[in-house]
Amino acid sequence: MSVAAESPSPSLSSLSDEDDFADFLDAELELISAADSASRGAPPGSPSDDEDEEEEDVVVDLDAVGKGSNKRRRVEEHRQDQGTATRPEEDVIAGSVKDAQIKKCPPHPGFFGGLCINCGKSQDEEDVPGVAFGYIHKGLRLGTSEMDRLRESEVKNLLRERKLVLILDLDHTLINSTRLHDISAAEMDLGIQTAASKNADDPERSLFTLQGMHMLTKLRPFVRKFLEEASNMFDMYIYTMGDKAYAIEIAKLLDPGNVYFDSKVISNSDCTQRHQKGLDVVLGDDKVAVIIDDTEHVWQKHKENLILMERYHYFAASCRQFGFSDQSLSELMQDERESDGALATILDVLKRIHTIFFDSGVETALSSRDVRQVIKRVRQEVLQGCKLVFSRVFPSDCRSQDQIMWKMAEQLGAVCCSEVDPSVTHVVAVHAGTEKARWAAGNKKFLLHPRWIEACNYRWHRQPEEDFPVPGLKEDKGKEKVAEDVTCH
Ligand SMILES: [Mg+2]
Ligand SMILES: [Zn+2]
Numbered sequence: 001m002s003v004a005a006e007s008p009s010p011s012l013s014s015l016s017d018e019d020d021f022a023d024f025l026d027a028e029l030e031l032i033s034a035a036d037s038a039s040r041g042a043p044p045g046s047p048s049d050d051e052d053e054e055e056e057d058v059v060v061d062l063d064a065v066g067k068g069s070n071k072r073r074r075v076e077e078h079r080q081d082q083g084t085a086t087r088p089e090e091d092v093i094a095g096s097v098k099d100a101q102i103k104k105c106p107p108h109p110g111f112f113g114g115l116c117i118n119c120g121k122s123q124d125e126e127d128v129p130g131v132a133f134g135y136i137h138k139g140l141r142l143g144t145s146e147m148d149r150l151r152e153s154e155v156k157n158l159l160r161e162r163k164l165v166l167i168l169d170l171d172h173t174l175i176n177s178t179r180l181h182d183i184s185a186a187e188m189d190l191g192i193q194t195a196a197s198k199n200a201d202d203p204e205r206s207l208f209t210l211q212g213m214h215m216l217t218k219l220r221p222f223v224r225k226f227l228e229e230a231s232n233m234f235d236m237y238i239y240t241m242g243d244k245a246y247a248i249e250i251a252k253l254l255d256p257g258n259v260y261f262d263s264k265v266i267s268n269s270d271c272t273q274r275h276q277k278g279l280d281v282v283l284g285d286d287k288v289a290v291i292i293d294d295t296e297h298v299w300q301k302h303k304e305n306l307i308l309m310e311r312y313h314y315f316a317a318s319c320r321q322f323g324f325s326d327q328s329l330s331e332l333m334q335d336e337r338e339s340d341g342a343l344a345t346i347l348d349v350l351k352r353i354h355t356i357f358f359d360s361g362v363e364t365a366l367s368s369r370d371v372r373q374v375i376k377r378v379r380q381e382v383l384q385g386c387k388l389v390f391s392r393v394f395p396s397d398c399r400s401q402d403q404i405m406w407k408m409a410e411q412l413g414a415v416c417c418s419e420v421d422p423s424v425t426h427v428v429a430v431h432a433g434t435e436k437a438r439w440a441a442g443n444k445k446f447l448l449h450p451r452w453i454e455a456c457n458y459r460w461h462r463q464p465e466e467d468f469p470v471p472g473l474k475e476d477k478g479k480e481k482v483a484e485d486v487t488c489h
Contacts, residue, residue: 110142131280135244135270136263147283155285158235159366162358165284166234166350169293170242170250172311172318174226174343177210177217177250182317186331192216210249217250218314221336222343227260229347233354235284237264239277239291241298244269276300287370290353292346304372307349310342310458342458349460352378380413382456387415391429391436393450405450408457426465428453432472 103109105119110130114123123141130143142150158164168174183192196209196216206219230236238254238261240247247267255261270281277298279286291299294309313319314335316328329335336342356374358366386409394403401407405428406416417424420439427440427447440447452468 107143107145109146110140112137112141113139131272132270133281133283135266135281136283150283151285154283155288156367158284158288162233162354164234164354164357164371165282165289166230166236167239167279167282167289167291167293167305168236169291169295169309170238170240170247172294172313173220173292173309174223174254174312175217175219175250176312176314176318177215178315178317180214180216182315183216184316184328184331186327187316190331190333192330208253210246213246213249216315217253218330219253220312220314220343221341222338222347223254225338226343226347227254230350231260233350234290235264236260237266237282239266239282239293241268241271241275241277243267278302279305287372290350290371290375304375307346307375308458309346312336312342345459345461349378376411379411379460382460382462383409383412383414383453386413386426386462387417387424388426388428388453389417389420389424389436390450391427391434393428393430405453409453412453412456429470432470437470 103118105116105121106126108116108118108121108126110117111123115121116123116126130141130147133140133142171177180193192207193209193216196207199205206221206223208217208219209215210217227236238247238251240250242250244265244267247265251261251265266281272278272280275298277293279289279302282289286302286305289302289305291302291306292309293299293306294311296303296306296308299306311322313322313324314329316331319326319328338344353371353374356378357369357371388409390400390403390406393405394400400416400418409416409428414426420427420436420443422443424445427436427445428450429437429440429447430449431437432441432447437447439445446465447470448465448468449470452463452465455463455468
């Protein structure tokens, strides 16, 4: 198999029990994939004098499933005609099936094309286990224990390559899309539709018409560089609540050479829970997965893996949908900056996470490291050394400690408290007239708006305090006395 041929690892020649299934699945999928592409019409005119090289470019969706490298794997149609360097598929499958038959069913390890991959029983007659991996291959379903085994071997391979897993949301994270009939009058006047269909050959262009979908899509500035650099550190998945056809179209825009994602494009039909995204359909462990998404609530179970993105709104309809009445970037003919926009910022964070994961903590075995701990640690560096007091920011009938801003500040490494003392560094307020706000002014402490905390959270960096003034600072100074609310903690 190409896996065996590609991999330099000597352990592959003596497959452990755990490897049997992965091997079997590799073989199965490659065969079927090859058959699929043959029936679609395999690329004609392949050079026949170079058969021991990968010449057919039939891409198989094995990155997520398999073992061996996580480079794209290819199937050579004429492999069976070759020498001993690669084994004929039939032998491999026969061998694996023979080995697999030693295990008992049920529980069935998984189903492929409606049949148990171990005993061959039909899925319809049995309790169907586990999770469907339709994005890897239609009709693939894996039971829990086999999933765990595949995950384990996949993670082992990734770590050997100094890679983690990166899950990327599409809308408002890497791109912004709008329906054609939602284009605003101003956008229309600026000729946005014409612009989207121009310069089709320009590799740098970022505005596209999605043919057949009546949509325009704008790539977020810096996204190409982001993917290129992130791909050196991560095995990447797209994970969107959009539908499959849309996800695949966008994947083509982001990854025209199909070098980053291959089949690892997960869409709404793959989710196992309504309105929730889960790592259960990703063949990487929670311990190595970093998620980049602008929507927090869909990752209920995986908040520790999540890096929350500042939303990218380019089109007017997108702004309106989220309640912004200002002109959109498209209407202003502006955009996020490449150099210090959201994706450049997050790329730096990813680099730091990657470095800490692999290069610090040498005393801990790779396999027992947890990227969630690293994310936590990097997040806590942001407001390290800051001591915050909140002044009338929260409703008085609730516990301050339970409020989002309080928790966010703590996650960023700040110490939060309810009363002022000399060690306090920042007073957070929405109005400058409060007693604590006055105290801040009198004691040369920072007085700032809670938006500062949010900005620090998105930017992963302590933001300049002076950019977040509290309204009423000048005009109300000394005039208005607002009683300090001390019941709110
Ligand atoms: Mg999104
Ligand atoms: Zn079975």
